[in-house]
Amino acid sequence: MSYLMKMKIALCTIMAAALITGCTNQDAQKTEETSETGQKVLKVAWWGNDGRKERTLKVIELFEKKYPDIKVEPSDGPNGEYWTTLAMNAADQEFPDVIQMDYKYIDEFVQRKLLLPLDELVSSGDLNIADLDASSLASGKIDDKLYGVVTGINAQGIIYNPDFFTENGIEPPSLGYTYEDLAEISRQLKAAVDQPGFYPIGSGELDFPYYLRQRGTSLYSIDGSTLGYDKDEYLADFFKMEKQFIDEKLMASPEETRNRTADKDKLIVNKLAAFHMLTSNNVVSYSKSTEKALKLIPLPGYKGGSEGNYVKPSMYFSVSAYTKQTKEAALFVDFFFNDLDANDILQAERGVPATAKVREHLLSSMKEEDKEQYKYMEHVEQHSSPIDPPVPLVANSINILFTKARNQMLQGDITPEEAAKQFRDGATEVFAEVVSNGEGSS
DSSP: OOHHHHHHHHHHHHHHHHHHHSOOSTTOOOOOOBOTTSOEEEEEEEEOOHHHHHHHHHHHHHHHHHOTTEEEEEEEEOHHHHHHHHHHHHHTTOOOSEEEEOTTTHHHHHHTTOBOOOHHHHHHTSSOOTTBOHHHHHHTEETTEEOOEEEEEEOEEEEEOTHHHHHHTOOOOOTTOBHHHHHHHHHHHHHHOOOTTOEEEOSOOOOHHHHHHHTTOOSBOTTSSSBSOOOHHHHHHHHHHHHHHHHTTSBOOHHHHTTOOSGGGSTTTTTSEEEEEEEGGGHHHHHHHHTSOOEEEOOOBOTTOOOOOOOEEEEEEEEBTTOSOHHHHHHHHHHHHHOHHHHHHHTTTTSBOSBHHHHHHHHHTOOGGGGHHHHHHHHHHHSOOOOOOOOOTTHHHHHHHHHHHHHHHHTTSSOHHHHHHHHHHHHHHHHHHHHHTTOOOO
């Protein structure tokens, strides 16, 4: 492994360690902040795009009107930047009071005592979860204590712009379609759409963990201490398929998508792609950006394979173990979760609401074309398998190795088989280093 790669992995691991282990709240000083007008200051942090920021700020304004003695101090950022900022705050013991939390990390935050159990706040009545779906309630519990309130549920999927199909007389994919079907439909689109810079698939990559689920295995072992699959041919086959999509210009290359991080810059938003892979709740913001009612379908299936899809908590709201504003934090989470006026603003952008009351309220006034993610999640709930455990702490380092192997393979520097072996060798080294340092992998 090159020195540069080792430095990248070390930096990534240090950042993850700062986020998760930089503090454990044992010596945390809980301080209560007040504004110049005597209001209690509640710090609320989330990740997301500009559309989510706009909706969230409107809900905060509504919350402050209902609770004039509370002043919310918001902070947000893109997904990666958000976790980096949290890492800095963790090290400085300056956590926000209310934290938008992800399924990947909630267990680690709890183990490091960075999140507050919410059970007493539920018992006091400050946080009402009586209408929360049972499965969503369970997903926010660790060791029988509640640490996160689910904002909504989502699943992996592909959005597509129906205009490309109707205008060119091409049938869109039907349920049960395969990777081979997606390639053939993409070839038809590529031949029919005479537009410079057009790629049928604009997201730039397929989903390897999803693909592994379809082949009956997983990226990581259950305990997160090793890779979960034992046949390198799985990754070699996956890389061959990705390379074919990119070489035929059926899917955008990493170079084409690298600088298109904002929603407004995505190929599908600029009508330069027909398909885009994402999590289902994002159909709300993408439809708004394209000014088009986009359609949602599952990712393609592996011929003769297992069900790859799964229902996922899109995200949670959790309360920091450092906060002194426990009651105010609970009131905010409760408002976000239960208030119908707030949810009229949010419009399920964080996922299909995990409470029947809010779902029914939104659906009662929703246009048919806006119900796409609701119909999609109904399908996924009937065609899915259990979600994999959260990824291990070293996942960021593993992702770097995967990206390096993939890029070298796509550039033709190494074969798909060599890339698969290179990835396994590097991952094995990372896991071994964790063991030698006496650290847990998750």
